[in-house]
Amino acid sequence: MKLMAACTACGCGGCNQSASRENAVRRPNVVFILTDDQGTIDANCYGATDLHTPGIDLLAIQGTRFTQFYSAAPVCSPSRAALLTGRYPQRAQLTGNAPSQRGNGGMPTDQITIAEVMRQAGYATAHIGKWHLGYNTDTMPNAQGFDYSFGHMGGCIDNYSHYFYWSGPNLHDLWQNGREVWRDGKFFGDLMLDECCRFIDKNRTRPFFLYWAINMPHYPLQGREKYRQMYSDMDEPRRSYAAFVSTTDEMIASLLDHLDRLRLRDNTIVVFMSDHGHSEEIRNNFGGSGGSAGAHRGHKFTLWEGGVRVPCIISWPGRIPAGAVRSQMAASIDWLPTIAAYCGFDVGTHRIDGRDITAVIDSDASSPHEALHWQTGGHWAVRKGPWKLVHNGPASTFQGRQLPQVETFLANLAEDLSETRNFAENHPKVVAELAALHEQWAVDVHKQ
Numbered sequence: 001m002k003l004m005a006a007c008t009a010c011g012c013g014g015c016n017q018s019a020s021r022e023n024a025v026r027r028p029n030v031v032f033i034l035t036d037d038q039g040t041i042d043a044n045c046y047g048a049t050d051l052h053t054p055g056i057d058l059l060a061i062q063g064t065r066f067t068q069f070y071s072a073a074p075v076c077s078p079s080r081a082a083l084l085t086g087r088y089p090q091r092a093q094l095t096g097n098a099p100s101q102r103g104n105g106g107m108p109t110d111q112i113t114i115a116e117v118m119r120q121a122g123y124a125t126a127h128i129g130k131w132h133l134g135y136n137t138d139t140m141p142n143a144q145g146f147d148y149s150f151g152h153m154g155g156c157i158d159n160y161s162h163y164f165y166w167s168g169p170n171l172h173d174l175w176q177n178g179r180e181v182w183r184d185g186k187f188f189g190d191l192m193l194d195e196c197c198r199f200i201d202k203n204r205t206r207p208f209f210l211y212w213a214i215n216m217p218h219y220p221l222q223g224r225e226k227y228r229q230m231y232s233d234m235d236e237p238r239r240s241y242a243a244f245v246s247t248t249d250e251m252i253a254s255l256l257d258h259l260d261r262l263r264l265r266d267n268t269i270v271v272f273m274s275d276h277g278h279s280e281e282i283r284n285n286f287g288g289s290g291g292s293a294g295a296h297r298g299h300k301f302t303l304w305e306g307g308v309r310v311p312c313i314i315s316w317p318g319r320i321p322a323g324a325v326r327s328q329m330a331a332s333i334d335w336l337p338t339i340a341a342y343c344g345f346d347v348g349t350h351r352i353d354g355r356d357i358t359a360v361i362d363s364d365a366s367s368p369h370e371a372l373h374w375q376t377g378g379h380w381a382v383r384k385g386p387w388k389l390v391h392n393g394p395a396s397t398f399q400g401r402q403l404p405q406v407e408t409f410l411a412n413l414a415e416d417l418s419e420t421r422n423f424a425e426n427h428p429k430v431v432a433e434l435a436a437l438h439e440q441w442a443v444d445v446h447k448q
Contacts, residue, residue: 027207027343028316029268030118031255032335034083034211035248036076036130036218037300038311039278039291042245046311047294050238052230052246055253056313059272063315064324064361070331070372071276074300074307076155077106077132078376079275079332080213084113084133084144086336086352090375090445098134100154100164101171106134107144112350114336115145115209121345124203127151128195129213142178146211150176150195152188156215159188159222166283189216193251197258204262207343214251217244217291219284224250241278241290266317269342271335273312276300289397297398297419303374303381303390304419316342320361328360328367329383351448371434373441382438386414387427389434410434 040046043053045060072082077097078089085092085107098106115125126148127141132155134140141149152173154164162174162183174181183191196212217223223243231242252272259265278291279300291299298304312330314320319342333354340347341356355368371384379392390409395402398420410424410431424431 026267027121027123027345028319029208029210029264030123030339030343031210031212031259031268031270033252033255033270033272034080034129034213035272035274036213036215037276037279037284037291038217038245038248038274039293039299040296040306040309040311041292041294042217042278043249043311045313048292050231050234051242052227053249055249055251055256056272056311058253058256059270059313059315060323062317062322063270063313064321064326066312066330067325067327068329069273069310069312070329070374071274071308071310072332073374074276074302074376076130076275080131080133081107081111083275083332083335084115084211085111086114086333086347086354087111088333088353088373088445090442091351091353091448094133095376097155098132098139100132100135100156100167100173102135102153104135106132106139109138109143111144112348113145114339115141115211117145117336117340117345117347118209118343119145119147121343122207123343124148124199124206124208125211126196126199126208127211127213128192128199130156130215130218131213137178140175140178148177148199151192151213152215156218156220157188158220159215160185162188187222189214189247189251193254196255200258200262200264204264212255214248216248217241219279219281221285221290223247237285237288237290240285269314269316269339271312271314271339273332274310276310277302277307295417297403298396301376302394302396303376303379304393304396305388305413305417306396308374308381314361324361324364326360326364328357328365329369329372330357330360330367331369331372334368353445371437371441373438373445375442380438380442382434382441383413384434384437386412387430387434388413388419389424389431389438390419391435391438 043056045057071079073079081092081094094107127146129151135153164171221240227243227246293306296305298306337356359365374381381390388411395405411419
């Protein structure tokens with residue numbers, strides 16, 4: 001299929017034969033695309049029938065799609081800290097959202113990021129888009145392993161003024177390599193795409209790592225006009241959310257097209273995932289389910305499946321299975337050791353929680369995880385096999401039903417994907433086993 005037109009930043013004039021020849025011998029490039037607040041099933045390849053997502057779907061056609069892939073946290077900053085360090089948020093020392101005001105720290109600088117280890121291995125590294133891991137000199141991207149950085153440091157911005165309006169005073173938030181820059185009236189999606197293409201153009205003859213942290217479809221829902229028209233028959237907030245998802249998808253398609261034109265695609269690993277589940281905040285066009293978790297209960301901020309089970313795809317044409325689906329349990333903390341294995345660099349001697357899942361991707365092997373853990377405040381969860389224990393599970397709406405808060409909830413995801421049947425009373429030994437696993441993890445996870 002013909003993808004959307006690439007960005008205007010490309011000055012290469014089309015193909016690059018020397019880069020193509022080098023692809024056979026050099027380490028693969030890595031483009032990591034992280035969307036923001038995208039629901040569990042919100043792409044056609046994940047079951048959405050009311051959305052237009054050809055770019056994401058192409059990645060699934062060209063690569064391997066996960067159906068039980070998890071974020072390490074149900075909210076922005078800790079999910080990003082876990083992704084970049086390969087550690088649970090507790091070990092990465094950022095368990096809640098970093099402030100969106102200048103001068104505030106976030107993830108400690110002694111945490112080792114994937115950008116730092118890849119730069120040490122000879123990669124050019126760039127962060128484009130949302131950061132939300134610290135807003136002072138020591139914790140901004142250039143101090144965390146990124147050679148180049150362009151984007152906003154706080155939790156969200158208006159996509160045209162680039163101001164943060166959600167917790168006064170209103171603050172302008174657009175930065176390039178630690179210096180405030182102004183691009184008044186220019187759509188942030190276009191700015192990000194141009195920056196991504198410039199970085200790729202500049203580094204096309206050497207291995208590069210591009211972390212594209214797209215700030216969409218997080219509120220404010222500011223999709224392109226053509227998609228607002230496409231979804232004009234939908235009710236809000238799904239209408240505006242859908243337009244923003246398709247806007248995001250078009251940007252992804254454009255970047256893939258750019259890699260194709262430079263003949264870099266076959267030597268570029270592309271990973272796509274959402275940072276956590278969809279938002280039902282009042283700021284998200286007055287609440288409601290703009291995004292969708294499908295058959296799963298929950299949303300952003302919760303540890304029900306809809307809060308932490310996310311769409312995730314890896315694509316590397318000719319090197320990993322195309323059109324494959326993996327149902328094994330895996331998590332965002334796994335990407336650091338997995339990318340290291342594919343690219344042939346050492347992750348270092350410090351402790352990480354992620355596991356290499358190349359065998360899962362390449363040969364459909366078993367999950368390397370016996371259990372996965374989550375904790376946000378007093379709300380925690382642990383999953384082992386089909387069993388998932390949720391403590392202090394918040395009230396939620398599921399398919400029009402109001403489900404109450406529950407202190408101890410045991411789900412069997414093989415029998416009830418919706419987490420609406422509580423198996424705790426009939427399986428007290430499983431509850432005790434999982435609670436004990438969590439207690440052990442809670443002590444261990446704070447060790448560095």
